[in-house]
Amino acid sequence: xxxxxxxxxxxxxxxxxxxxxxxxxxxxxxxxxxxxxxxxxxxxxxxxxxxxxxxxxxxxxxxxxxxxxxxxxxxxxxxxxxxxxxxxxxxxxxxxxxxxxxxxxxxxxxxxxxxxxxxxxxxxxxxxxxxxxxxxxxxxxxxxxxxxxxxxxxxxxxxxxxxxxxxxxxxxxxxxxxxxxxxxxxxxxxxxxxxxxxxxxxxxxxxxxxxxxxxxxxxxxxxxxxxxxxxxxxxxxxxxxxxxxxxxxxxxxxxxxxxxxxxxxxxxxxxxxxxxxxxxxxxxxxxxxxxxxxxxxxxxxxxxxxxxxxxxxxxxxxxxxxxxxxxxxxxxxxxxxxxxx
Amino acid sequence: xxxxxxxxxxxxxxxxxxxxxxxxxxxxxxxxxxxxxxxxxxxxxxxxxxxxxxxxxxxxxxxxxxxxxxxxxxxxxxxxxxxxxxxxxxxxxxxxxxxxxxxxxxxxxxxxxxxxxxxxxxxxxxxxxxxxxxxxxxxxxxxxxxxxxxxxxxxxxxxxxxxxxxxxxxxxxxxxxxxxxxxxxxxxxxxxxxxxxxxxxxxxxxxxxxxxxxxxxxxxxxxxxxxxxxxxxxxxxxxxxxxxxxxxxxxxxxxxxxxxxxxxxxxxxxxxxxxxxxxxxxxxxxxxxxxxxxx
Numbered sequence: 001x002x003x004x005x006x007x008x009x010x011x012x013x014x015x016x017x018x019x020x021x022x023x024x025x026x027x028x029x030x031x032x033x034x035x036x037x038x039x040x041x042x043x044x045x046x047x048x049x050x051x052x053x054x055x056x057x058x059x060x061x062x063x064x065x066x067x068x069x070x071x072x073x074x075x076x077x078x079x080x081x082x083x084x085x086x087x088x089x090x091x092x093x094x095x096x097x098x099x100x101x102x103x104x105x106x107x108x109x110x111x112x113x114x115x116x117x118x119x120x121x122x123x124x125x126x127x128x129x130x131x132x133x134x135x136x137x138x139x140x141x142x143x144x145x146x147x148x149x150x151x152x153x154x155x156x157x158x159x160x161x162x163x164x165x166x167x168x169x170x171x172x173x174x175x176x177x178x179x180x181x182x183x184x185x186x187x188x189x190x191x192x193x194x195x196x197x198x199x200x201x202x203x204x205x206x207x208x209x210x211x212x213x214x215x216x217x218x219x220x221x222x223x224x225x226x227x228x229x230x231x232x233x234x235x236x237x238x239x240x241x242x243x244x245x246x247x248x249x250x251x252x253x254x255x256x257x258x259x260x261x262x263x264x265x266x267x268x269x270x271x272x273x274x275x276x277x278x279x280x281x282x283x284x285x286x287x288x289x290x291x292x293x294x295x296x297x298x299x300x301x302x303x304x305x306x307x308x309x310x311x312x313x314x315x316x317x318x319x320x321x322x323x324x325x326x327x328x329x330x331x332x333x334x335x336x337x338x339x340x341x
Numbered sequence: 342x343x344x345x346x347x348x349x350x351x352x353x354x355x356x357x358x359x360x361x362x363x364x365x366x367x368x369x370x371x372x373x374x375x376x377x378x379x380x381x382x383x384x385x386x387x388x389x390x391x392x393x394x395x396x397x398x399x400x401x402x403x404x405x406x407x408x409x410x411x412x413x414x415x416x417x418x419x420x421x422x423x424x425x426x427x428x429x430x431x432x433x434x435x436x437x438x439x440x441x442x443x444x445x446x447x448x449x450x451x452x453x454x455x456x457x458x459x460x461x462x463x464x465x466x467x468x469x470x471x472x473x474x475x476x477x478x479x480x481x482x483x484x485x486x487x488x489x490x491x492x493x494x495x496x497x498x499x500x501x502x503x504x505x506x507x508x509x510x511x512x513x514x515x516x517x518x519x520x521x522x523x524x525x526x527x528x529x530x531x532x533x534x535x536x537x538x539x540x541x542x543x544x545x546x547x548x549x550x551x552x553x554x555x556x557x558x559x560x561x562x563x564x565x566x567x568x569x570x571x572x573x574x575x576x577x578x579x580x581x582x583x584x585x586x587x588x589x590x591x592x593x594x595x596x597x598x599x600x601x602x603x604x605x606x607x608x609x610x611x612x613x614x615x616x617x618x619x620x621x622x623x624x625x626x627x628x629x630x631x632x633x634x635x636x
Contacts, residue, residue: 080440127622134380134439138574141382142618145571149611265567269447276444310455316448320434320441 042190046183054182055254056298061186061193062250064290067274068200068283069243074272075281076204077236078216079129082137083144084244084271086124087117089151089263091245095252096164097157104178106170106188110249117245118238120147125237129230132219144268151260163259170253189250196243201283203239212236266309270297273312277319279326288327351483352604353597358489358558360596361496365551366573367580367588368503369424369544375520375583376540379431380439383446385570386453387423387545391416391552392561393457396466399556409471409553416549424545428538450566458563468556488557495554499547504585516540520583572599575614579621581628590629 046054070084091113098112128139151158158164169178172188179185203209214222215229223229252258261267274293278285296315301308319326366388373381398412427446434441469475470488477484507513518526519533527533552561559565572595580591594617602613621629 074440080443082443127619130626131622134374134378134443135578137380137439137443138578139618139622142571142575142578143615145567146611146615149614153608153611265571269451272444276440307455309451309458313448313451313453313455316444316451320445320448324437324441 039194043187046186051182054186056294058182058186058189058254059251059298060291060294061189062247062254063271063274063294064287065193065196065247065250066244067271067278067286067290067293068197069240069247070271071275071278071281071283071286072200072204072243073236073240074275075279075283075286076209076216077212077233077240079233079237080137080272081140081240081268082265082272083140083142083147083268084240085263085265085267086140086144086147087121087241087244088248088251088267088271089147089258089260090120091117091248092252092258092262093151093158093164093248094245095249096167096256096258099167099170099252100164104168104171105174106172106179106249106253109170109252110192110246113249113252114242114246117248118242120245121238121241122234125234125241129233129237141265141268144263145265148260148263148265151263158258158260161260163257165257167252167256167258169256185253189253192246192250196246197283197287200243204283208232208235269316270294270312273316273319275326277315277323277326282326285326349601349604350481351485352601354480354485354493355489356597356600357593358492358496358596359600360593361493361500362551362555362559363569363572363576363595364496364500364589364592365547365554366569367576367592368585369547370573371577371580371583371588372516372540373544374577376516376523377428377431377435377537378439378523379446379541380443381427381431381446381541381544382443382570383427383449383453384545384548384573385566385568386450386457387420387548388552388555388569389457389561389566390423390453391420391549391554392468392556392559392565393461393466393552394419394549395468395553395556396461396561399468404469404471404475406471406473412553413550416553417546420546420549421542423549424542425538427545428541432534432537450570454563454566461561463563465560465562467560470557492554492558499550500585500589504589507585517583572614575618577628578618579628581625581630584628584630587628587630594629 042057045057049057066084066088070081073079073081073084094116095109095113098109102108124143128136128143131139152161154160155162169180170185170188171178179188204212211222211227211232215227215232219229222232248262251262270293271290274289275286277289277292278287293312293315296311297308301311304311366384369387370381370384373379373384394416395409395412398408398415402408402411427449430449431442431445434445470486470491474488474491477486478490479485480490507516515526515531515536519531519536523533526536559569576588576591576595578591579594580587580589595614598613598617599610603610606613
């Protein structure tokens with residue numbers, strides 16, 4: 001995968017259709033080997049890097065799960081959400097409140113956050129999923145921003161603009177000690193994120209994922225074939241919300257702090273940028289995009305004295321013009337490739 | 342009943358002033374969206390540019406009416422240039438769908454927001470109302486800041502002017518026709534490219550104008566761009582696409598929800614705004630006065 005990053009030639013495949021001859025099983029084996037090698041390398045990371053880097057990687061993985069769940073919505077489902085930070089933030093708050101009031105057990109927080117993300121998405125999605133295109137962008141953006149305002153004002157529950165503080169360190173098993181070391185937290189985040197990626201890829205490849213792609217490409221036709229397009233899109237919206245909520249709980253594991261900004265427009269925009277950088281509908285690409293976005297914001301932006309937004313803005317403009325299909329698009333000039341996700 | 346009105350009258354008038362400001366943003370958003378099918382996420386930034394122009398002019402000169410008008414003129418000039426620029430930036434992406442154009446304007450919004458924060462700092466900057474209007478007057482027995490009444494008057498004038506231009510002129514007819522069916526208008530031999538640039542420029546100028554007008558009551562600070570953008574979008578959803586009257590009615594509704602709602606039920610303002618939007622979407626999916634489709 002890294003060799004693609006070195007490809008400097010600009011490719012423009014905006015008009016190229018997604019369809020090519022299907023790849024055989026033989027073509028898939030190197031990909032699995034690569035994924036396994038990558039996973040092993042990620043597991044080994046805490047042995048070789050300082051704890052700051054492990055924390056950065058935890059944030060990247062949590063954000064990558066958010067980005068991949070958004071890609072399920074945007075790339076696979078054709079529903080471009082500008083408000084995916086809302087279920088993410090709801091999950092983060094619910095995980096934080098569960099940790100403070102109920103239990104330090106991380107799996108309980110994870111499930112609570114995923115359920116909260118799903119319930120939130122079901123409540124708003126019931127309205128939002130009915131509209132398409134620009135209206136969908138507008139509604140998701142407006143709903144997420146209203147959720148942020150609600151988090152800001154409801155200070156008995158959320159701590160208001162001060163944020164939710166004093167979240168205890170997680171335990172993974174009952175009776176086990178709290179995970180205070182960055183490396184252990186990172187392993188927990190890695191395990192959950194990998195499980196999440198696997199589930200989203202499985203959903204995307206299932207019959208459900210295929211009908212979702214069909215609706216993305218031609219909703220009217222799928223409707224006339226007898227699919228309840230509303231039900232499929234609504235399910236995808238709720239599933240994406242559940243994974244975003246889970247990502248929120250992973251984010252809380254590392255930061256142990258939640259603020260209204262976590263539901264904010266900037267987080268939604270960054271998640272969308274990660275998806276677009278990686279290439280819409282290429283779930284693996286979103287992970288790469290998430291790594292780049294978090295790295296730009298937290299590391300490069302900090303070096304330049306908090307100019308993260310400027311860099312992100314320039315990245316947005318550059319990606320839209322230069323990489324219409326993201327990094328995944330750079331290798332499309334090889335003929336005969338199929339949508340891998 | 343009468344007691345309710347007399348005790349909340351000031352809040353209601355405040356809400357009208359706020360609604361009128363929202364109208365300046367929403368009208369541009371709605372027209373750009375209706376004519377070009379572009380969701381301009383840089384529209385809040387245009388408003389904020391206007392507000393910071395007011396800051397610059399009022400710190401450089403004494404806040405007299407003349408200089409305030411100068412700020413308005415500057416904002417309109419800069420705003421229309423920026424709008425034309427945005428239209429040229431988004432046009433090549435038209436074939437690539439809604440998301441790419443929205444992302445481009447989002448990138449521009451990030452860049453502008455950062456540059457403004459660098460230039461003017463992160464703290465709230467206030468602007469004094471221009472001198473003949475900086476006092477207060479008596480409205481039904483309560484004192485009320487004169488400047489907010491000026492905002493309402495200017496906003497009403499803008500709304501009527503926009504309505505007349507869209508409904509009564511040939512240019513307005515072309516804009517409406519483009520909202521309905523851009524391809525057909527192009528087939529009739531109209532240069533829709535120039536029309537779109539014009540609409541984008543006017544919409545952007547309106548937002549920047551609103552920024553100057555609103556600076557004395559909403560101030561200027563980082564983050565205000567997103568706030569007015571979101572409320573502008575809610576207004577467009579409520580009012581309906583490409584409709585001047587819809588944008589006006591929607592803006593007045595959200596203005597009341599944001600001021601009267603906050604004053605009567607402080608913790609529920611966000612829910613009230615969402616509730617108003619949900620209600621309109623359920624009962625009249627195309628907006629209160631919308632003619633457009635949702636697809």
